Amino acid sequence: MANLSSGTEKQLSKLKLLLEHLPTSLPAPDPATSQYPFVGYEPDPDDVELTGSVVGALNKAFEVIFGFKSRSEGDGIIPIKERGPGICAVVDVLSSAFVKEPFNALLNKWVEDLTLAANKIYNQEGVHVPTSDTASMVGKRLREESEDDKNTMEAKNDENDEEDLDGINVADLVHISNPLRAKVKKGRPVNADLVKLTILFKDPKIEKYFYRCVGEGCHLFRKGRPQRDRVLKHATSCIFLKEDLKDLANDMALENAPGNEVSDEHSRLKGHGLFETLVSENDEPANKKQKSANGPKQQTLEQSVAKVSQENLQKSLELIFVKLICVHGMVPTLIDVDPWKDMLKLLNPKAPIVSSDTVQEKLI
Numbered sequence: 635m636a637n638l639s640s641g642t643e644k645q646l647s648k649l650k651l652l653l654e655h656l657p658t659s660l661p662a663p664d665p666a667t668s669q670y671p672f673v674g675y676e677p678d679p680d681d682v683e684l685t686g687s688v689v690g691a692l693n694k695a696f697e698v699i700f701g702f703k704s705r706s707e708g709d710g711i712i713p714i715k716e717r718g719p720g721i722c723a724v725v726d727v728l729s730s731a732f733v734k735e736p737f738n739a740l741l742n743k744w745v746e747d748l749t750l751a752a753n754k755i756y757n758q759e760g761v762h763v764p765t766s767d768t769a770s771m772v773g774k775r776l777r778e779e780s781e782d783d784k785n786t787m788e789a790k791n792d793e794n795d796e797e798d799l800d801g802i803n804v805a806d807l808v809h810i811s812n813p814l815r816a817k818v819k820k821g822r823p824v825n826a827d828l829v830k831l832t833i834l835f836k837d838p839k840i841e842k843y844f845y846r847c848v849g850e851g852c853h854l855f856r857k858g859r860p861q862r863d864r865v866l867k868h869a870t871s872c873i874f875l876k877e878d879l880k881d882l883a884n885d886m887a888l889e890n891a892p893g894n895e896v897s898d899e900h901s902r903l904k905g906h907g908l909f910e911t912l913v914s915e916n917d918e919p920a921n922k923k924q925k926s927a928n929g930p931k932q933q934t935l936e937q938s939v940a941k942v943s944q945e946n947l948q949k950s951l952e953l954i955f956v957k958l959i960c961v962h963g964m965v966p967t968l969i970d971v972d973p974w975k976d977m978l979k980l981l982n983p984k985a986p987i988v989s990s991d992t993v994q995e996k997l998i
Contacts, residue, residue: 638736639736645742650725652752657755657759665719668719670720671720672720672722692741700712711754713751714752728745737965737966737967739966754873757851807837808835809833809835828860828862831865831883832845842857842858844858847869848879849876865883866887947985951986966993969988
């Protein structure tokens with residue numbers, strides 16, 4: 635997996651490990667007869683021309699092979715029906731595509747969906763999910779926690795949010811039975827819904843908090859107090875959570891979705907083009923009051939309206955960028971190039987700057 639970022643290489647390696655050790659209860663046909671024709675796979679040139687990119691052609695092929703409706707039916711997880719070289723070769727196909735477009739959101743989405751699909755098979759068959767030696771060590775010790783395991787964790791957490799857990803003794807951690815009453819020195823109060831998704835611990839020796847996923851069998855374990863974004867990022871895809879808790883996590887995640895934040899303003903903005911200048915840079919409010927030389931500066935109504943309008947425009951732009959990237963396959967880094975920014979400024983001088991990092995890390 636040469637020429638790939640460390641994060642992408644790690645995700646693909648994890649997917650490869652899962653696919654190579656799928657439960658033996660699944661059939662293992664010869665690659666020539668497999669429903670997953672990924673050994674020596676090359677995108678159809680006609681599809682490349684039709685979609686305008688290799689990734690677009692690959693996305694179309696994946697939707698046909700894995701079933702497009704599977705994402706919107708049942709639990710929304712793609713079914714994997716076979717094991718063997720055919721399905722394993724999908725990792726090579728994705729790896730080659732990442733070399734050409736390393737930051738493509740569609741490719742990242744397929745890696746996430748296939749990883750979730752593989753994990754589901756292990757869960758259904760009651761087979762232990764294969765991991766690296768380090769991850770296995772963490773999982774084993776967390777499972778033995780109820781038996782007062784005295785061993786020290788010497789590993790880092792899985793997924794992309796790795797944290798240094800060296801020197802943490804599970805036996806020293808005290809379960810906080812009522813996190814809502816735990817004292818918070820700074821930051822926001824503990825969210826009651828987050829308490830339902832996590833289990834909070836404290837190390838009285840070092841006065842530090844830790845938490846883990848409430849899902850039975852889940853090995854997620856992190857430093858600090860539960861943070862909304864991090865908890866929801868895990869909970870919405872955790873296969874160990876009960877259905878009601880999964881629904882709760884999805885509902886909480888939707889509260890901050892770009893589409894929901896914009897929807898309340900849709901009727902007010904309807905009839906005005908997205909890039910129409912909401913507040914002219916050169917127009918001074920007609921009734922603007924003179925500021926006292928010695929008195930405090932007071933924000934006028936017009937200034938408040940302008941600020942809210944700019945925030946709404948920002949949210950609208952973010953929603954459109956998410957749709958362009960996730961639905962239509964636009965390369966996220968296109969947002970950062972000067973011609974794109976120049977176009978936005980020509981359409982609306984007030985258009986805010988939205989970076990690809992913001993779209994990929996916070997919105998997708």
